[in-house]
Amino acid sequence: MEWSKNLPQFSRAQVKYLANTGVLLGQGNFGSVYKNYTVWGESLPPVVVKVSKKKYFKNDLEQETKFLHLLDGAGGAPKLLAYSLALPAIITTYTGDQTLRHLLHKSRRVLSDTLLLEIAIKIGQNLMEIHELNIVHNDLHCDNILVTLPTAKQDLKVSIIDFGLGKMTGGNLDVRPGTGKNQYWMCPQVRVGHPSTTKSDVYSYGIILNQILDELQSEISQELADLVQATCLYNSCDRPPVCALLQELQRTLEYVRLQAS
Numbered sequence: 001m002e003w004s005k006n007l008p009q010f011s012r013a014q015v016k017y018l019a020n021t022g023v024l025l026g027q028g029n030f031g032s033v034y035k036n037y038t039v040w041g042e043s044l045p046p047v048v049v050k051v052s053k054k055k056y057f058k059n060d061l062e063q064e065t066k067f068l069h070l071l072d073g074a075g076g077a078p079k080l081l082a083y084s085l086a087l088p089a090i091i092t093t094y095t096g097d098q099t100l101r102h103l104l105h106k107s108r109r110v111l112s113d114t115l116l117l118e119i120a121i122k123i124g125q126n127l128m129e130i131h132e133l134n135i136v137h138n139d140l141h142c143d144n145i146l147v148t149l150p151t152a153k154q155d156l157k158v159s160i161i162d163f164g165l166g167k168m169t170g171g172n173l174d175v176r177p178g179t180g181k182n183q184y185w186m187c188p189q190v191r192v193g194h195p196s197t198t199k200s201d202v203y204s205y206g207i208i209l210n211q212i213l214d215e216l217q218s219e220i221s222q223e224l225a226d227l228v229q230a231t232c233l234y235n236s237c238d239r240p241p242v243c244a245l246l247q248e249l250q251r252t253l254e255y256v257r258l259q260a261s
């Protein structure tokens, strides 16, 4: 396993301890995700412990682990710190306190237009970094994006997480019934097991953009509205590339900044 070189391997007891002393962040079909400080002591940044329900690492976590290794932080992805085969789990860096869903839900009309557009742009830039490595995320939605709002000390930070359904460009998902691969944010071709392409993620990015742009107080240009609308076209060739969306979002941001000054 190429990715496991130089990574510490944890025992079942160590993973159980981290789970028991951690804070539960999420629980689903996959398993449970915890935040914990105790691995390297309270004064160091927290880590995330993702524990699978399945018996074997290979069946579930191996794919995600391979992608996290390849990404090595690209797209704001968490970095691998350790793993466990005995109780299938990975330990990664903690990359943000709130999901985009959480932020949009709680901050109705509270976030400035500038910040909303900056978040939309950062997601696209991260996506391009991921695509440059020929990786398609395939499960891009508001719960798999973490946002850390800017402060006087720190810039806005956006992290794309959860590469459990990731594929190299051209790979297909196993979409047998019961595998939970029929979500509205997934592109129609991927849902029926056809090859994943960067345009599969454009479909999902479009849904996220609609959710973000919905919160704007300013009017957006017809060009941007048309491009975003084209992200959900059935034929993936008709969907715009991420760079075209970014260009129009950037233009809108400049316009909004000018209006505000």
Ligand SMILES: Nc1ncnc2c1ncn2[C@@H]1O[C@H](COP(=O)(O)OP(=O)(O)O)[C@@H](O)[C@H]1O
Pocket (backbone or CB within 6 Å): 025, 026, 027, 028, 029, 030, 031, 033, 048, 050, 078, 092, 093, 094, 095, 096, 097, 099, 143, 144, 146, 161, 162, 163, 164
């Ligand atoms: N690296 C991380 N940093 C901070 N929170 C995280 C991280 N990874 C996961 N989480 C939190 O745990 C939740 C579930 O994790 P995720 O990897 O998306 O697993 P699942 O496959 O169950 O969706 C996320 O929505 C997020 O709230």
Ligand SMILES: [Mg+2]
Pocket (backbone or CB within 6 Å): 143, 144, 162
């Ligand atoms: Mg998730």
